[in-house]
Amino acid sequence: METVTGALRNQSFAGIIFDMDGVLIDSEPLHVEAWETLFSELGHAQDHGINCRGYVGVADAVLLRDFLTNHPQPESPAALHSRKLQYLNRLIRQHRPIYPELYELVPALAKKYQLAVASSSNQIVIDVVLEVAGLTPYFPVTVGGDAVQNHKPDPEVYLTATRKLGLAPGQCCAIEDSPAGIAAAKAAGLTAIGLTTSLPAEQLRQADYIAQNHTEIRRLLL
Secondary structure, three states, rough: EOOOOOOOOOOOOOEEEEEOEEOOOOOOHHHHHHHHHHHOOOOOOOOOOHHHHOOOOOOHHHHHHHHHHHOOOOOHHHHHHHHHHHHHHHHHHHHHEEEEOOOHHHHHHHHEEEEEEEOOOOOOHHHHHHHHHHHHOOOEEEOOOOHHOOOOOOOHHHHHHHHHHHOHHHHEEEOOOOHHHHHHHHHHOOOEEEEOOOOOOHHHHHOOOOEOOOOHHHHHOO
């Protein structure tokens, strides 16, 4: 793990693959609010027993499974997850917490690299985020958690994204904010930049490089 001191040394990337939550959008608080809304409607506002912050970078299915283990519901997991996504997308449209540096960073990167999104969130959420941000044209390839069988830290989502880009994993760099995401990128054979928007650098030590903010990502890649 290295902190940012200049451009990535001795690297020739053709593709940059972004995680979404915590990288393109400051969405973790919105995920928490969406889950809390669902738990409250299910009668478990105070006793759901879920620490949402402990699930950063982890697929919704894992959190929901843990909740249902202790609080079985008549609704199917798919129906409950659909409700959570409705709340989340409403909050995204309402608050629009896109990282402002992206409006210059993404177009600049797109001049040099092919860009993609590889996220544990469902495709519908990716679509809403890119629409709200006005960045859809820059990301011809997007892979959501509902498009793969195995979620981060499994490498499948990154292998799928690199395949859709038509690039080898070694030609790509991932930007991630969680240990699970970094592990997925590294297992797929990508170089990983850990972004400290959600967690401190100490928890991202598996990354090849650490960036404190999006300005440092620009310095690394441009």
